[in-house]
Amino acid sequence: MEKLANDEAIILEEFEKFVNDLENEMNYLVRKLNIWIEEHKHAMKDIIKYITNPINSLLLIKRTTVDVDLIHSRLLSTFYRFKQKIAKLQPTTEDFSGAVDGLLRLQSIYKLQTSDIVNGVIDGEQVSEKMKSHDLLSIATHAMTLEKRNFFIDEYSRELKRSISENGDEFDEIDQQHLYHLELSNLNTTKINPYSMNDFPKNGIYSLEKEEILYSKMCRKEGLKSPKESAALKCRYLSISAFSKIAPYKIEEADHHSNLVIFHEIISDSEIEILKNISRQKLTRGEIYENDLQRAKTFKRVAKVAWLKDEESEVVSRISKRVEDMTGLSMKTAEDLQVQNYGIGGHYNPHWDMTLKRDGHKWTNGNRIATVLFYLSTVDKGGATVFPYLKVHVPAVKGTAAFWYNLRESGDDDYYTRHAACPVLIGSKWVANKWIHEHEQEFRRPCLVEKYIETSESETMSNVF
Numbered sequence: 271m272e273k274l275a276n277d278e279a280i281i282l283e284e285f286e287k288f289v290n291d292l293e294n295e296m297n298y299l300v301r302k303l304n305i306w307i308e309e310h311k312h313a314m315k316d317i318i319k320y321i322t323n324p325i326n327s328l329l330l331i332k333r334t335t336v337d338v339d340l341i342h343s344r345l346l347s348t349f350y351r352f353k354q355k356i357a358k359l360q361p362t363t364e365d366f367s368g369a370v371d372g373l374l375r376l377q378s379i380y381k382l383q384t385s386d387i388v389n390g391v392i393d394g395e396q397v398s399e400k401m402k403s404h405d406l407l408s409i410a411t412h413a414m415t416l417e418k419r420n421f422f423i424d425e426y427s428r429e430l431k432r433s434i435s436e437n438g439d440e441f442d443e444i445d446q447q448h449l450y451h452l453e454l455s456n457l458n459t460t461k462i463n464p465y466s467m468n469d470f471p472k473n474g475i476y477s478l479e480k481e482e483i484l485y486s487k488m489c490r491k492e493g494l495k496s497p498k499e500s501a502a503l504k505c506r507y508l509s510i511s512a513f514s515k516i517a518p519y520k521i522e523e524a525d526h527h528s529n530l531v532i533f534h535e536i537i538s539d540s541e542i543e544i545l546k547n548i549s550r551q552k553l554t555r556g557e558i559y560e561n562d563l564q565r566a567k568t569f570k571r572v573a574k575v576a577w578l579k580d581e582e583s584e585v586v587s588r589i590s591k592r593v594e595d596m597t598g599l600s601m602k603t604a605e606d607l608q609v610q611n612y613g614i615g616g617h618y619n620p621h622w623d624m625t626l627k628r629d630g631h632k633w634t635n636g637n638r639i640a641t642v643l644f645y646l647s648t649v650d651k652g653g654a655t656v657f658p659y660l661k662v663h664v665p666a667v668k669g670t671a672a673f674w675y676n677l678r679e680s681g682d683d684d685y686y687t688r689h690a691a692c693p694v695l696i697g698s699k700w701v702a703n704k705w706i707h708e709h710e711q712e713f714r715r716p717c718l719v720e721k722y723i724e725t726s727e728s729e730t731m732s733n734v735f
């Protein structure tokens with residue numbers, strides 16, 4: 271986004287040139303028009319005499335064909351010159367749909383009222399200017415192309431009508447068509463208000479699924495563990511290696527079932543700066559493995575990722591060694607470090623890090639037994655990692671790391687580890703993942719929480735869904 275904001279200056283410069291070019295074209299057109307009027311007047315003096323002359327009849331045909339085509343191509347090429355200059359700098363309309371989807375997701379997850387957003391207010395703070403009618407029309411029409419956003423089409427249409435009547439805005443023919451489609455779509459869809467939805471909508475067309483509701487609640491810090499449920503969780507020092515005996519790790523237990531712990535002050539600001547700097551040049555839009563293991567870019571994850579090898583920098587290999595020390599697990603079969611950057615609205619829908627046994631995994635070194643997730647920035651608003659089935663909300667705090675086992679001791683999938691990255695509301699989120707694999711851990715797997723409590727519930731998928 272920072273680059274786009276800078277590129278906008280170049281786009282604007284090109285736009286100005288384009289307007290100047292159009293002014294020159296306009297002068298040319300006026301000259302052309304006057305000449306044409308004169309020639310036509312001349313023809314009209316005595317039409318028969320005029321057209322029976324082979325030269326005049328040829329010129330008449332020329333004026334009405336070749337000359338018009340010339341005007342057409344001059345105007346087009348003026349526009350295409352401008353378009354070509356800015357093409358590389360422009361995001362795509364798909365990016366705009368993604369941004370609209372991101373805004374509407376933020377609204378439904380953090381319960382942000384449309385009237386506030388339209389007035390540029392987030393969390394009671396004036397963060398931007400009031401939106402204009404044309405902005406509202408673009409948002410509403412793009413919302414029509416998105417799944418599960420019907421409620422907002424209605425909301426934005428209402429704001430749009432208000433804005434038009436307050437400002438007396440005029441719309442051209444194309445806008446009128448959009449407005450008409452908007453009206454139609456509002457008549458044809460059923461809307462369920464996501465702000466007031468507390469439970470699973472039974473027959474709703476706008477159906478936030480049960481999980482999405484749970485996930486949204488956790489992002490708002492609602493429905494977390496009760497004091498009774500968290501009574502057994504402790505903050506303490508951990509020293510499982512020779513190194514940590516000298517400088518014990520500060521850990522906070524977050525959940526006993528999945529052995530989820532938070533390490534505090536585990537990575538320094540200078541290490542973080544180095545990781546971010548190496549990653550910046552490498553960041554590309556994140557892909558996720560769909561069930562069929564095909565890589566796909568979708569709105570389920572909106573983040574940029576970079577993979578860093580140990581050999582790349584002393585800091586990367588130092589982090590790997592630290593993970594080995596913190597977790598007591600071998601790094602021999604671990605993946606490279608994955609650094610991720612989420613912008614505003616950036617998120618990652620609920621998922622498991624391991625591949626379910628049911629689906630079969632493609633790794634030769636076993637499944638992802640455990641995850642270490644380092645937080646490389648503090649997010650001002652939003653951006654937490656949540657575990658809806660463990661009722662845990664881990665805020666993004668620079669220098670901390672979350673650790674958990676994705677697999678049970680038996681090697682079975684731990685469905686309860688399903689987790690998600692809440693959308694970033696204000697700020698920028700940086701994290702780094704280290705995924706640890708099963709092979710080489712045969713005699714290692716230490717338990718980092720004080721007392722490993724095996725639950726008696728049978729851990730089937732239906733417990734989680």
Ligand SMILES: O=C(O)CCC(=O)C(=O)O
Pocket residue numbers: 610618623643653654655656689690691692701703
């Ligand atoms: O960014 C986060 O909070 C979670 C990221 C995550 O779950 C993943 O990359 O697998």
Ligand SMILES: [Fe+2]
Pocket residue numbers: 621622623689
């Ligand atoms: Fe994950």
